[in-house]
Amino acid sequence: MHKPIENKVGPETFEGAASIYIHIPFCRTKCPYCSFVSYPGKNNDFIVRYMQTLVQQAEDMAAHPWTRARQFISLYVGGGTPSTVDSEVMADFIERCLAEFDFTSTEEQYPEVTMEVNPKTVNREMLRRLKQAGVNRLSIGVQSFSDTMLRLLGREHTAQDCFEVVGLARDADFKNISLDLMYGLPGQDLATWKNSLQAAVGLHPEHLSVYELTIEEGTPFAEQVSLGSLDIPGEGAVLAMYESARETLSESGYTQYEISNYARKGFRSIHNINYWENGSYIGLGCGAFSCFSGVRIQNDEDPERFMKKLMIKQKPYKDGEFLPLEARFRESVVMGLRMTEGVSIARLRRRYGITPGRYYGKTLKDLIEQGLLEEKHNMLRLTKRGMTLANRIMARLV
Ligand code: SF4
Missing domain, CATH: 3.80.30.20 (tm_1862 like domain)
Known part of the structure:
Protein backbone atom coordinates (compact mmCIF):
# COMPACT_ATOMS: atom_id res chain seq x y z
CA MET A 1 0.00 0.00 0.00
CA GLU A 277 -4.91 13.05 -1.12
CA ASN A 278 -4.64 16.67 -2.25
CA GLY A 279 -0.88 16.41 -2.04
CA SER A 280 1.59 18.75 -3.69
CA TYR A 281 2.49 18.54 -7.33
CA ILE A 282 4.09 20.65 -9.98
CA GLY A 283 2.97 20.69 -13.60
CA LEU A 284 5.24 21.20 -16.56
CA GLY A 285 3.91 21.96 -20.03
CA CYS A 286 1.01 23.92 -21.45
CA GLY A 287 -2.25 23.74 -19.52
CA ALA A 288 -0.66 21.82 -16.62
CA PHE A 289 -1.51 22.74 -13.02
CA SER A 290 0.85 23.08 -10.07
CA CYS A 291 -0.47 22.99 -6.53
CA PHE A 292 1.63 23.46 -3.42
CA SER A 293 1.44 25.30 -0.12
CA GLY A 294 -2.07 26.51 -0.91
CA VAL A 295 -1.06 28.05 -4.25
CA ARG A 296 -2.58 26.77 -7.48
CA ILE A 297 -1.16 27.84 -10.82
CA GLN A 298 -2.11 26.87 -14.34
CA ASN A 299 0.32 27.14 -17.24
CA ASP A 300 -0.85 28.83 -20.42
CA GLU A 301 -2.90 26.38 -22.49
CA ASP A 302 -1.69 27.63 -25.84
CA PRO A 303 1.63 25.95 -26.74
CA GLU A 304 2.85 28.94 -28.82
CA ARG A 305 2.20 31.43 -26.00
CA PHE A 306 3.57 28.98 -23.42
CA MET A 307 6.84 28.65 -25.38
CA LYS A 308 7.09 32.37 -26.12
CA LYS A 309 6.66 33.34 -22.46
CA LEU A 310 9.43 30.98 -21.40
CA MET A 311 11.68 32.18 -24.21
CA ILE A 312 11.43 35.81 -23.07
CA LYS A 313 11.96 34.70 -19.44
CA GLN A 314 8.39 35.34 -18.34
CA LYS A 315 6.45 32.97 -16.10
CA PRO A 316 4.42 30.73 -18.47
CA TYR A 317 1.27 31.01 -16.36
CA LYS A 318 -2.33 31.60 -17.34
CA ASP A 319 -3.81 31.81 -13.86
CA GLY A 320 -2.83 31.59 -10.25
CA GLU A 321 -4.72 31.69 -6.97
CA PHE A 322 -4.13 31.28 -3.28
CA LEU A 323 -6.67 28.92 -1.79
CA PRO A 324 -7.90 29.83 1.69
CA LEU A 325 -7.60 27.13 4.34
CA GLU A 326 -11.30 26.19 4.30
CA ALA A 327 -11.31 25.81 0.51
CA ARG A 328 -8.31 23.48 0.76
CA PHE A 329 -10.06 21.52 3.49
CA ARG A 330 -13.18 21.08 1.31
CA GLU A 331 -11.07 20.03 -1.66
CA SER A 332 -9.25 17.47 0.47
CA VAL A 333 -12.58 16.02 1.62
CA VAL A 334 -14.08 15.82 -1.86
CA MET A 335 -10.95 14.42 -3.50
CA GLY A 336 -10.33 11.98 -0.64
CA LEU A 337 -13.87 10.63 -0.83
CA ARG A 338 -13.12 9.40 -4.35
CA MET A 339 -10.98 6.68 -2.75
CA THR A 340 -12.72 3.62 -1.34
CA GLU A 341 -10.73 3.94 1.90
CA GLY A 342 -12.07 7.47 2.19
CA VAL A 343 -10.42 10.43 3.81
CA SER A 344 -8.58 10.33 7.14
CA ILE A 345 -10.29 12.56 9.69
CA ALA A 346 -7.12 12.67 11.81
CA ARG A 347 -5.09 13.82 8.80
CA LEU A 348 -7.63 16.52 7.99
CA ARG A 349 -7.45 17.75 11.58
CA ARG A 350 -3.65 17.81 11.50
CA ARG A 351 -3.49 19.61 8.15
CA TYR A 352 -6.29 22.14 8.61
CA GLY A 353 -7.38 22.05 12.24
CA ILE A 354 -10.92 21.24 11.03
CA THR A 355 -12.98 18.02 11.08
CA PRO A 356 -15.80 17.13 8.64
CA GLY A 357 -18.31 16.70 11.52
CA ARG A 358 -17.72 20.23 12.79
CA TYR A 359 -17.49 21.84 9.38
CA TYR A 360 -20.44 20.27 7.56
CA GLY A 361 -22.72 19.70 10.58
CA LYS A 362 -26.24 18.71 9.54
CA THR A 363 -25.35 18.17 5.86
CA LEU A 364 -22.92 15.44 6.85
CA LYS A 365 -25.31 13.95 9.39
CA ASP A 366 -28.04 13.71 6.72
CA LEU A 367 -25.71 12.04 4.21
CA ILE A 368 -24.69 9.49 6.84
CA GLU A 369 -28.33 8.84 7.82
CA GLN A 370 -29.25 8.35 4.16
CA GLY A 371 -26.61 5.61 3.96
CA LEU A 372 -24.46 7.51 1.45
CA LEU A 373 -21.48 8.23 3.71
CA GLU A 374 -20.05 6.37 6.69
CA GLU A 375 -17.51 7.10 9.38
CA LYS A 376 -15.37 4.14 10.47
CA HIS A 377 -11.98 3.88 12.21
CA ASN A 378 -11.49 7.63 11.92
CA MET A 379 -12.05 7.53 8.14
CA LEU A 380 -14.94 9.21 6.32
CA ARG A 381 -15.94 7.37 3.16
CA LEU A 382 -18.66 6.81 0.59
CA THR A 383 -20.77 3.70 1.08
CA LYS A 384 -21.21 1.29 -1.85
CA ARG A 385 -24.45 3.12 -2.72
CA GLY A 386 -22.78 6.48 -2.19
CA MET A 387 -20.13 5.55 -4.79
CA THR A 388 -22.80 5.35 -7.49
CA LEU A 389 -24.10 8.83 -6.52
CA ALA A 390 -20.66 10.33 -5.89
CA ASN A 391 -21.10 13.42 -8.09
CA ARG A 392 -24.28 14.49 -6.32
CA ILE A 393 -22.74 13.94 -2.88
CA MET A 394 -19.56 15.85 -3.77
CA ALA A 395 -21.69 18.76 -5.01
CA ARG A 396 -23.08 19.11 -1.47
CA LEU A 397 -19.65 19.06 0.14
CA VAL A 398 -17.50 21.12 -2.21
S1 SF4 B 1 -7.68 13.74 -28.79
FE1 SF4 B 1 -5.81 12.98 -27.86
S2 SF4 B 1 -5.99 13.57 -25.70
FE2 SF4 B 1 -8.00 13.73 -26.58
S3 SF4 B 1 -8.94 11.74 -26.11
FE3 SF4 B 1 -8.07 11.62 -28.21
S4 SF4 B 1 -6.04 10.74 -27.87
FE4 SF4 B 1 -6.73 11.48 -25.86
Missing part, protein backbone atom coordinates in the same frame (compact mmCIF):
# COMPACT_ATOMS: atom_id res chain seq x y z
CA HIS A 2 1.10 3.56 -0.70
CA LYS A 3 2.83 5.04 2.33
CA PRO A 4 2.89 8.83 2.16
CA ILE A 5 6.21 10.45 3.00
CA GLU A 6 5.61 13.52 5.12
CA ASN A 7 8.06 16.28 4.20
CA LYS A 8 8.13 18.61 7.14
CA VAL A 9 9.55 21.50 5.16
CA GLY A 10 8.19 24.56 3.37
CA PRO A 11 5.72 27.15 4.57
CA GLU A 12 3.33 24.53 5.93
CA THR A 13 4.36 22.36 8.83
CA PHE A 14 2.64 19.34 7.32
CA GLU A 15 2.84 18.69 3.62
CA GLY A 16 3.21 15.42 1.75
CA ALA A 17 5.91 14.45 -0.70
CA ALA A 18 5.35 15.77 -4.18
CA SER A 19 4.66 14.61 -7.72
CA ILE A 20 5.46 15.97 -11.16
CA TYR A 21 3.01 16.02 -14.05
CA ILE A 22 4.25 16.69 -17.58
CA HIS A 23 1.75 17.60 -20.26
CA ILE A 24 2.38 16.68 -23.90
CA PRO A 25 -0.44 18.39 -25.82
CA PHE A 26 -0.07 16.61 -29.17
CA CYS A 27 -2.30 14.04 -30.81
CA ARG A 28 -2.38 12.73 -34.36
CA THR A 29 -6.13 13.47 -34.59
CA LYS A 30 -8.70 14.97 -32.21
CA CYS A 31 -11.24 12.50 -30.77
CA PRO A 32 -14.82 13.87 -30.96
CA TYR A 33 -15.40 13.56 -27.18
CA CYS A 34 -12.12 15.15 -26.10
CA SER A 35 -11.89 18.38 -24.11
CA PHE A 36 -8.27 17.95 -23.01
CA VAL A 37 -5.57 20.42 -23.94
CA SER A 38 -4.49 18.61 -27.10
CA TYR A 39 -3.65 19.79 -30.60
CA PRO A 40 -3.61 17.58 -33.68
CA GLY A 41 -1.38 18.05 -36.69
CA LYS A 42 1.72 19.69 -35.14
CA ASN A 43 4.88 18.83 -37.07
CA ASN A 44 8.01 17.28 -35.63
CA ASP A 45 9.96 20.57 -35.54
CA PHE A 46 7.23 22.16 -33.44
CA ILE A 47 7.16 19.17 -31.08
CA VAL A 48 10.95 19.21 -30.65
CA ARG A 49 10.85 22.96 -29.93
CA TYR A 50 8.14 22.34 -27.32
CA MET A 51 10.24 19.63 -25.66
CA GLN A 52 13.22 22.03 -25.52
CA THR A 53 10.99 24.57 -23.81
CA LEU A 54 9.89 21.92 -21.35
CA VAL A 55 13.53 21.33 -20.40
CA GLN A 56 13.78 25.04 -19.66
CA GLN A 57 10.66 24.99 -17.48
CA ALA A 58 11.92 21.88 -15.68
CA GLU A 59 15.23 23.63 -14.91
CA ASP A 60 13.44 26.79 -13.69
CA MET A 61 11.13 24.75 -11.46
CA ALA A 62 13.96 22.60 -10.12
CA ALA A 63 15.82 25.74 -9.04
CA HIS A 64 12.83 27.06 -7.03
CA PRO A 65 13.46 27.02 -3.24
CA TRP A 66 10.20 25.13 -2.60
CA THR A 67 11.22 22.43 -5.06
CA ARG A 68 14.81 22.18 -3.86
CA ALA A 69 13.59 21.35 -0.36
CA ARG A 70 11.27 18.63 -1.58
CA GLN A 71 11.36 14.94 -2.24
CA PHE A 72 9.43 13.64 -5.26
CA ILE A 73 7.73 10.27 -5.44
CA SER A 74 6.22 10.17 -8.90
CA LEU A 75 6.52 11.56 -12.39
CA TYR A 76 3.65 11.24 -14.84
CA VAL A 77 3.84 12.05 -18.54
CA GLY A 78 0.32 12.54 -19.85
CA GLY A 79 -1.50 14.26 -22.67
CA GLY A 80 -2.46 14.51 -25.36
CA THR A 81 -0.49 11.58 -26.65
CA PRO A 82 3.04 11.56 -25.21
CA SER A 83 4.01 8.69 -27.51
CA THR A 84 3.77 11.09 -30.51
CA VAL A 85 7.11 12.53 -29.35
CA ASP A 86 10.26 10.91 -30.77
CA SER A 87 11.35 8.29 -28.23
CA GLU A 88 14.94 9.53 -28.02
CA VAL A 89 13.77 13.10 -27.31
CA MET A 90 11.28 11.87 -24.72
CA ALA A 91 13.77 9.51 -23.06
CA ASP A 92 16.37 12.30 -22.77
CA PHE A 93 13.77 14.58 -21.23
CA ILE A 94 12.65 11.99 -18.66
CA GLU A 95 16.27 11.23 -17.71
CA ARG A 96 16.85 14.94 -17.26
CA CYS A 97 13.80 15.35 -15.00
CA LEU A 98 14.82 12.39 -12.88
CA ALA A 99 18.24 14.01 -12.45
CA GLU A 100 17.02 17.61 -11.87
CA PHE A 101 14.53 16.83 -9.08
CA ASP A 102 15.12 14.88 -5.89
CA PHE A 103 13.73 11.41 -6.54
CA THR A 104 16.13 9.77 -4.12
CA SER A 105 13.69 8.17 -1.68
CA THR A 106 15.04 4.85 -0.50
CA GLU A 107 11.55 3.31 -0.44
CA GLU A 108 11.36 0.57 -3.00
CA GLN A 109 8.14 1.68 -4.71
CA TYR A 110 9.46 5.18 -5.52
CA PRO A 111 9.74 6.82 -7.92
CA GLU A 112 6.76 5.71 -9.95
CA VAL A 113 7.39 6.95 -13.49
CA THR A 114 4.34 6.62 -15.75
CA MET A 115 3.90 7.44 -19.38
CA GLU A 116 0.61 7.39 -21.25
CA VAL A 117 0.82 5.65 -24.61
CA ASN A 118 -1.57 5.23 -27.47
CA PRO A 119 -1.55 1.73 -29.03
CA LYS A 120 -0.99 3.11 -32.53
CA THR A 121 2.05 5.23 -31.72
CA VAL A 122 4.48 2.83 -30.01
CA ASN A 123 6.91 0.20 -31.17
CA ARG A 124 9.37 -2.23 -29.59
CA GLU A 125 12.42 0.10 -29.75
CA MET A 126 10.50 3.02 -28.30
CA LEU A 127 9.32 0.96 -25.30
CA ARG A 128 12.83 -0.38 -24.65
CA ARG A 129 14.31 3.13 -24.72
CA LEU A 130 11.62 4.48 -22.38
CA LYS A 131 12.18 1.63 -19.95
CA GLN A 132 15.91 2.33 -20.01
CA ALA A 133 15.22 6.03 -19.31
CA GLY A 134 13.38 5.12 -16.10
CA VAL A 135 9.73 4.73 -17.14
CA ASN A 136 8.43 1.86 -15.01
CA ARG A 137 4.68 2.14 -15.58
CA LEU A 138 2.71 2.38 -18.81
CA SER A 139 -0.82 3.67 -19.03
CA ILE A 140 -2.28 2.42 -22.31
CA GLY A 141 -5.27 4.25 -23.79
CA VAL A 142 -7.21 1.20 -24.94
CA GLN A 143 -10.74 2.60 -24.30
CA SER A 144 -12.52 -0.41 -25.86
CA PHE A 145 -11.84 -3.81 -27.38
CA SER A 146 -14.67 -3.34 -29.88
CA ASP A 147 -13.50 -2.00 -33.24
CA THR A 148 -16.98 -0.53 -33.81
CA MET A 149 -16.75 1.45 -30.56
CA LEU A 150 -13.18 2.54 -31.32
CA ARG A 151 -14.24 3.90 -34.72
CA LEU A 152 -17.14 5.76 -33.10
CA LEU A 153 -14.74 7.28 -30.59
CA GLY A 154 -12.52 8.45 -33.43
CA ARG A 155 -9.61 6.36 -32.19
CA GLU A 156 -6.97 5.38 -34.72
CA HIS A 157 -6.19 1.98 -33.21
CA THR A 158 -7.95 -1.38 -33.34
CA ALA A 159 -8.48 -4.01 -30.66
CA GLN A 160 -5.67 -6.02 -32.26
CA ASP A 161 -3.28 -3.06 -31.77
CA CYS A 162 -4.13 -3.14 -28.05
CA PHE A 163 -3.30 -6.83 -27.73
CA GLU A 164 -0.03 -6.25 -29.56
CA VAL A 165 1.08 -3.25 -27.53
CA VAL A 166 0.64 -5.11 -24.25
CA GLY A 167 2.78 -7.95 -25.67
CA LEU A 168 5.48 -5.47 -26.73
CA ALA A 169 5.41 -3.82 -23.30
CA ARG A 170 5.88 -7.19 -21.56
CA ASP A 171 8.76 -7.99 -23.95
CA ALA A 172 10.32 -4.67 -22.95
CA ASP A 173 10.05 -5.84 -19.31
CA PHE A 174 7.27 -3.50 -18.14
CA LYS A 175 5.90 -5.03 -14.95
CA ASN A 176 3.33 -2.35 -14.23
CA ILE A 177 0.76 -1.82 -16.97
CA SER A 178 -2.49 0.07 -16.66
CA LEU A 179 -5.26 -0.05 -19.25
CA ASP A 180 -7.84 2.73 -19.71
CA LEU A 181 -11.34 1.60 -20.62
CA MET A 182 -14.49 3.65 -21.24
CA TYR A 183 -18.14 2.73 -20.82
CA GLY A 184 -21.44 4.48 -21.51
CA LEU A 185 -20.38 4.80 -25.16
CA PRO A 186 -22.78 5.58 -28.01
CA GLY A 187 -24.62 2.41 -29.02
CA GLN A 188 -22.85 0.32 -26.36
CA ASP A 189 -24.84 -2.36 -24.56
CA LEU A 190 -23.98 -4.40 -21.49
CA ALA A 191 -22.84 -7.42 -23.53
CA THR A 192 -20.37 -5.34 -25.61
CA TRP A 193 -19.04 -3.76 -22.43
CA LYS A 194 -18.60 -7.12 -20.74
CA ASN A 195 -16.61 -8.36 -23.77
CA SER A 196 -14.24 -5.42 -23.42
CA LEU A 197 -13.83 -6.04 -19.71
CA GLN A 198 -13.09 -9.73 -20.30
CA ALA A 199 -10.58 -8.92 -23.03
CA ALA A 200 -8.85 -6.47 -20.69
CA VAL A 201 -8.71 -8.95 -17.82
CA GLY A 202 -7.36 -11.59 -20.22
CA LEU A 203 -4.27 -9.39 -20.75
CA HIS A 204 -3.51 -9.45 -16.98
CA PRO A 205 -2.72 -5.75 -16.52
CA GLU A 206 -1.70 -4.72 -13.01
CA HIS A 207 -4.10 -1.77 -13.05
CA LEU A 208 -7.29 -0.66 -14.80
CA SER A 209 -8.86 2.79 -15.06
CA VAL A 210 -12.51 2.46 -16.00
CA TYR A 211 -14.20 5.74 -16.90
CA GLU A 212 -17.71 6.67 -17.91
CA LEU A 213 -17.85 8.74 -21.10
CA THR A 214 -18.75 12.29 -20.18
CA ILE A 215 -20.14 14.64 -22.77
CA GLU A 216 -18.05 17.80 -22.54
CA GLU A 217 -19.31 21.14 -23.73
CA GLY A 218 -17.88 22.37 -27.02
CA THR A 219 -17.02 18.91 -28.37
CA PRO A 220 -18.50 17.34 -31.53
CA PHE A 221 -20.18 14.73 -29.30
CA ALA A 222 -21.93 17.50 -27.32
CA GLU A 223 -23.23 18.97 -30.55
CA GLN A 224 -24.51 15.58 -31.71
CA VAL A 225 -26.23 15.06 -28.36
CA SER A 226 -27.96 18.43 -28.68
CA LEU A 227 -29.12 17.47 -32.19
CA GLY A 228 -30.37 14.13 -30.89
CA SER A 229 -28.10 12.20 -33.27
CA LEU A 230 -25.96 10.42 -30.67
CA ASP A 231 -27.39 7.35 -28.98
CA ILE A 232 -25.95 7.53 -25.46
CA PRO A 233 -27.02 4.76 -23.02
CA GLY A 234 -29.43 5.90 -20.28
CA GLU A 235 -28.64 6.25 -16.56
CA GLY A 236 -29.81 2.71 -15.69
CA ALA A 237 -27.73 1.10 -18.46
CA VAL A 238 -24.65 3.11 -17.44
CA LEU A 239 -25.09 2.08 -13.81
CA ALA A 240 -25.34 -1.58 -14.86
CA MET A 241 -22.03 -1.21 -16.74
CA TYR A 242 -20.38 0.34 -13.67
CA GLU A 243 -21.68 -2.49 -11.46
CA SER A 244 -20.54 -5.10 -13.94
CA ALA A 245 -17.01 -3.61 -13.95
CA ARG A 246 -16.94 -3.76 -10.16
CA GLU A 247 -18.10 -7.38 -10.16
CA THR A 248 -15.90 -8.67 -13.02
CA LEU A 249 -12.77 -6.95 -11.79
CA SER A 250 -13.26 -8.00 -8.19
CA GLU A 251 -13.77 -11.63 -9.30
CA SER A 252 -10.55 -11.33 -11.32
CA GLY A 253 -8.39 -10.24 -8.38
CA TYR A 254 -8.54 -6.45 -8.70
CA THR A 255 -9.41 -4.18 -5.79
CA GLN A 256 -11.36 -1.03 -6.46
CA TYR A 257 -9.43 1.70 -4.64
CA GLU A 258 -11.05 4.74 -6.25
CA ILE A 259 -14.35 5.38 -8.02
CA SER A 260 -12.82 4.59 -11.44
CA ASN A 261 -9.62 2.73 -10.56
CA TYR A 262 -8.79 -0.91 -9.83
CA ALA A 263 -5.45 -2.54 -9.03
CA ARG A 264 -3.81 -5.79 -8.14
CA LYS A 265 -2.08 -5.81 -4.76
CA GLY A 266 0.84 -3.39 -4.69
CA PHE A 267 -0.07 -1.62 -7.94
CA ARG A 268 -2.25 1.33 -6.91
CA SER A 269 -1.15 4.45 -8.73
CA ILE A 270 1.14 6.42 -6.41
CA HIS A 271 0.84 9.51 -8.60
CA ASN A 272 -2.95 9.55 -8.58
CA ILE A 273 -3.19 8.78 -4.87
CA ASN A 274 -1.04 11.83 -4.16
CA TYR A 275 -3.51 13.85 -6.24
CA TRP A 276 -6.59 12.43 -4.48
